[in-house]
Structure formats: C-alpha cells, structure tokens
Amino acid sequence: xxxxxxxxxxxxxxxxxxxxxxxxxxxxxxxxxxxxxxxxxxxxxxxxxxxxxxxxxxxxxxxxxxxxxxxxxxxxxxxxxxxxxxxxxxxxxxxxxxxxxxxxxxxxxxxxxxxxxxxxxxxxxxxxxxxxxxxxxxxxxxxxxxxxxxxxxxxxxxxxxxxxxxxxxxxxxxxxxxxxxxxxxxxxxxxxxxxxxxxxxxxxxxxxxxxxxxxx
Numbered sequence: 001x002x003x004x005x006x007x008x009x010x011x012x013x014x015x016x017x018x019x020x021x022x023x024x025x026x027x028x029x030x031x032x033x034x035x036x037x038x039x040x041x042x043x044x045x046x047x048x049x050x051x052x053x054x055x056x057x058x059x060x061x062x063x064x065x066x067x068x069x070x071x072x073x074x075x076x077x078x079x080x081x082x083x084x085x086x087x088x089x090x091x092x093x094x095x096x097x098x099x100x101x102x103x104x105x106x107x108x109x110x111x112x113x114x115x116x117x118x119x120x121x122x123x124x125x126x127x128x129x130x131x132x133x134x135x136x137x138x139x140x141x142x143x144x145x146x147x148x149x150x151x152x153x154x155x156x157x158x159x160x161x162x163x164x165x166x167x168x169x170x171x172x173x174x175x176x177x178x179x180x181x182x183x184x185x186x187x188x189x190x191x192x193x194x195x196x197x198x199x200x201x202x203x204x205x206x207x208x209x210x211x212x213x214x215x216x
C-alpha cells in the first residue's frame with residue numbers, strides 16, 4: 001500500500017488518463033475532483049483501490065461509484081455556483097463533497113443511518129460546511145427544503161420518482177438511473193415552464209437499487 005503522501009500523483013493519473021481521456025473537459029468538475037481525496041471515503045483508505053476507475057464497496061451493501069461515472073454525472077448536472085442541490089444516496093459522502101465545491105448548498109439523504117453518520121464525520125473533518133446530511137427515505141426527496149435547482153440520484157429507481165420531479169425548480173435538472181431490466185439507464189430529466197418534463201437517455205450504467213416508497 002502506498003503512503004498517503006503519494007495520493008496526489010495517483011489522483012492526477014486517474015484524472016488525466018481516465019477522466020479527461022474519456023471526454024470530461026469541464027474545468028470546474030476537474031478542479032473539484034482534484035480538491036477532494038477519494039481515499040478518505042473508502043474503508044481502509046487503500047490508495048491504489050481509491051484511485052482506480054472502479055466502484056468500491058463501503059459496507060451495508062453499498063458502494064462508492066466509479067470515478068468516471070461520478071465525473072460524468074457532475075458534468076451533466078450543468079451546475080452553477082448559486083445552485084441548491086438535492087442528492088439521493090449519500091453513501092460514502094464523496095459525491096456530496098464534490099458537489100460542495102460546485103454548488104452553494106447541498107442537501108443529501110441516506111437510507112442507512114450508519115453510512116450517513118460516517119459521511120457526516122468525514123465531511124466535518126474536511127471542513128465542508130455547506131453539505132447537510134439527513135437520514136430517511138430519499139425516494140421521497142426532502143420537501144421541507146424544496147425546490148431544488150438540481151437533483152442527483154446515486155441509486156437505481158424502478159421509474160422516475162414523482163416526488164423528486166415535484167421538488168425540482170422550473171428549468172431544473174434531475175439525473176436518475178432507472179432500471180430497464182438487465183441494466184440501468186441514466187436519464188436526464190429537465191422540468192419545463194409548463195410543469196411537464198423532457199427525458200433524455202444518457203448511457204447504460206449500474207447502480208445499487210433505491211430503497212424506500214418509490215424504490216425496490
């Protein structure tokens with residue numbers, strides 16, 4: 001196992017040889033990736049594992065997502081510094097940490113209390129104070145703080161959850177993986193002026209299943 005001081009070299013290699021080469025050029029997304037040490041969010045903190053382009057188990061049947069998929073979803077969110085973001089599926093807290101660098105306020109909901117507690121502790125140690133962690137049924141969103149400019153779902157839903165659409169601002173964007181049988185399809189939902197939505201299929205993917213009222 002490498003020493004922690006070597007992580008920046010591994011992180012830079014991951015960004016240059018995987019993230020950028022696969023088409024992620026968004027400057028703000030790349031800066032966010034460089035600013036957050038991914039290994040701090042992985043049990044055991046193995047550097048080689050943390051900076052490979054693979055999902056990693058974090059306990060309780062959950063994973064920290066593949067770095068490329070994380071970067072791709074952040075790019076597709078089209079985030080602006082003034083945005084208020086809702087994340088469904090805190091998991092390790094890594095994605096919330098990245099969101100904290102790209103948006104003004106981040107609200108994140110985790111179904112598993114132990115994961116929420118762990119993520120909150122890591123975020124606090126990193127001095128991140130614009131991420132608000134909640135325990136609950138993320139498929140219902142977080143209506144008390146709605147509406148949101150952007151909503152990102154990091155688990156696979158059986159369909160686009162209606163509560164999340166209702167909590168999205170007009171012209172807002174929702175990213176959600178939806179199970180389509182043998183695979184998940186990452187969908188980009190844009191809410192129009194008339195309250196209707198446009199839905200775009202972005203790419204096949206694989207996420208842990210959503211739990212809760214609108215989950216599996």
